[in-house]
Amino acid sequence: MNKFNYILFFLLMFFLESCRRDTADNDLEKNTQHLSLSNTHEVLPVEEFVKWVGDKENGLSKIKEISEMNYHLSYMPKECLAYMELKNDNLTKSKFDETLAHYEGMTYFNLRIELKGGQGELLKYNLSSPQQYNERINYMAFEMQKDIFLVQGNDTLMPGMFHFERIYEVAPFATVMLAFDNKKFNPESEFTVVYNDRLFNKGYIKYNYKQKQLIDLPNLSGV
Numbered sequence: 412m413n414k415f416n417y418i419l420f421f422l423l424m425f426f427l428e429s430c431r432r433d434t435a436d437n438d439l440e441k442n443t444q445h446l447s448l449s450n451t452h453e454v455l456p457v458e459e460f461v462k463w464v465g466d467k468e469n470g471l472s473k474i475k476e477i478s479e480m481n482y483h484l485s486y487m488p489k490e491c492l493a494y495m496e497l498k499n500d501n502l503t504k505s506k507f508d509e510t511l512a513h514y515e516g517m518t519y520f521n522l523r524i525e526l527k528g529g530q531g532e533l534l535k536y537n538l539s540s541p542q543q544y545n546e547r548i549n550y551m552a553f554e555m556q557k558d559i560f561l562v563q564g565n566d567t568l569m570p571g572m573f574h575f576e577r578i579y580e581v582a583p584f585a586t587v588m589l590a591f592d593n594k595k596f597n598p599e600s601e602f603t604v605v606y607n608d609r610l611f612n613k614g615y616i617k618y619n620y621k622q623k624q625l626i627d628l629p630n631l632s633g634v
Contacts, residue, residue, distance in 0.1 A: 460629050464491055470624060476527075477613045483523040484604060484618045486625060489514035517571060517590040518598050518625070522559070522606065525584040532581045536611075550610060551575045551585060558609055561591050563602040568595050598625045 464486070465472050471486040493510040500506065526533050534547045556573035571592040575585070596602065604618045 461491055461494065463629060464488060469628070470621075471628070473618045475616050475618070477616070479527050480611060480613060481523075481525040481527060482606065482608070482613075482616050483525065484606075485521045485523075486620075487519040487521055488625075488628070489517075489519070492519065516593050518593055518596070519588070519590045520604065521586060521588055523584055523586045524610070529583040531583060533583050533585050547610060548577065551587065552577070555587060555610070556589070558607040559589060559605070561596060561602055561604050563596050563600060566596065568592075571595075599623050 463469060467474060473484050475482040475484075489511055492514050493507055494502070496510050497506055524533065526536055534551075535544055538544055552575050555575065556570050559570055559573070561568045561570075568591055570589040572588070572590040574588045576588075578585070599622070601622045602620055604620070606616045608614060608616055
């Protein structure tokens with residue numbers, strides 16, 4: 412695992428935890444810059460923007476509930492990734508632009524598979540044999556990326572980047588990071604992300620994104 416993927420995965424996990432918080436950190440509020448919403452002209456603190464992106468009501472974060480499992484796909488704007496990397500520093504335009512450039516050229520998503528009720532380790536759920544546990548780990552690390560693709564018009568695209576971070580503790584979820592090359596697909600047009608679940612055999616799980624949905628969201632300004 413290269414250093415960039417490790418850092419990015421850590422940021423994605425931190426992003427999800429930030430979305431769950433109901434109260435803002437006092438120290439963060441002191442250094443907060445603001446975002447201008449291009450579609451409403453409202454002004455939000457950066458942390459509110461992060462929560463806005465993660466709010467499923469805004470359509471960028473989608474959940475599919477299938478029997479005992481939740482399949483949660485989240486669009487990860489590069490602006491959020493850059494902010495999360497710099498959130499403990501003084502946020503300046505030069506630092507932000509430099510960090511933002513690291514995430515150019517790809518469209519990022521986070522896929523989280525979670526066992527409802529949060530009981531036990533996800534990959535040990537309903538094992539038929541001890542060997543199956545290792546097979547599931549190997550699948551998520553090396554094979555799962557072959558079962559995720561993006562459909563846009565007549566084109567089918569595989570992830571240009573994929574990473575599974577194993578959690579060495581009991582956790583009722585597993586998370587993977589994936590990204591698609593913007594040279595091969597148009598983020599402004601309608602598309603569908605599809606996951607063929609061979610981990611728990613739930614079949615094809617589809618996440619539909621409407622035209623311009625990835626660009627009709629708050630824009631960063633005043634940094």
